Amino acid sequence: MEEHPEKTTIVLFSGDLDKAIAAFIIANGAAAYDHEVTIFFTFWGLNTLRKDAPVRLKKGWLESLFAKMMPRGADKLGLSRMNFAGMGPQMIKHVMKKHRALSLPQLIELAREQGVKLVACTMTMDLLGLQKEELLDGIEYAGVAAYLGDAAEAKVNLFI
């Protein structure tokens, strides 16, 4: 008799470093408890998935503007408070290192190793002009219907 694993879903809407860290700590914790975990990245949360290096793509001027103004990847995110023009994130990263806590890029790596499903919301990718080439390789792409399918079967559903 097979038992169905528990499921956990997180919508990561926010593009803040601190909220992304919280999302990945919860996701990794749930995966360690054998939950099937999905993080659904939408709106500013998509920035967490952007590649470090700029990717050359044909874009309209508004999409280029968005691309330029939004942080490029997990290492560039700001804090939801006490950001201080970028000093805040450095302070947080410093104390995280001091306490041997995993950095956000390491938390993302761990999540992938643990089989956490990272799903980019295609509708908001369109709106913000983000293309697959700009996002981390090996993630999935889906819309709100797929999210709801997962969420309706999950015990823990969070919007962050």
Added chain:
Amino acid sequence: MEEHPEKTTIVLFSGDLDKAIAAFIIANGAAAYDHEVTIFFTFWGLNTLRKDAPVRLKKGWLESLFAKMMPRGADKLGLSRMNFAGMGPQMIKHVMKKHRALSLPQLIELAREQGVKLVACTMTMDLLGLQKEELLDGIEYAGVAAYLGDAAEAKVNLFI
């Protein structure tokens, strides 16, 4: 044998355009899957429900001040980030139109057609000095007890 429909509840606390759009996209998606969906509007989220046109009402000075300073309706909300003194919302509305995505007022209309229950939190209406005459017609009014009654029966509960 009747099956009970799945339930989904969303607390819309935020008064940000982008978060309101996310809330209504999820709500409409869930309604399309035959979930019974309730959006419970509290604090700044109540501004989403305000009528476009000013409504003449007797109010104390603090309530008048709140009323004046808070955005009047779904079309006036700002963004949670990249707001740029109101330019950000115009940019988002522009790309949404370009991608034929529904605008927030259209998303609200669709939600109502699909039977999504829109509930204004009476307690925070009192705090912010908002009166029924200022909010969209045909919505419901309730307190935290009603929300919890719905949430305890729902599979998906989000706080946005």
Added chain:
Amino acid sequence: MEEHPEKTTIVLFSGDLDKAIAAFIIANGAAAYDHEVTIFFTFWGLNTLRKDAPVRLKKGWLESLFAKMMPRGADKLGLSRMNFAGMGPQMIKHVMKKHRALSLPQLIELAREQGVKLVACTMTMDLLGLQKEELLDGIEYAGVAAYLGDAAEAKVNLFI
């Protein structure tokens, strides 16, 4: 035959007065319905639990800086919007008093009387350099594993 009580969990990540009020209103409502309620305080939400009075502790310079810059307790939190350099919270407190709504410190007190479990996230306490002596007496301390254990058994799980 005993019935298991419903469970509700809230992650309070935010350090905003308005969000903390919303969290405690939901928590107290759920407790009034005999739910077993846990609020898990992480990141800026920990400031809600800080004692009013300064506590003398040996800290590194970065931890001292954090301690100095973060609000000391429920009565010092700012608003997520319309904060106006501290005038906003005064306005909200004024209307809450006028409407005989409980203040945040009173909501916290009520939650404790009703047996709501207040849990401080030890990992983020470390990061922000907060020590047990600085937080309210009689709360609990745990990590993400304990949170997930509760959340997996709860009907209502919110991230605020």
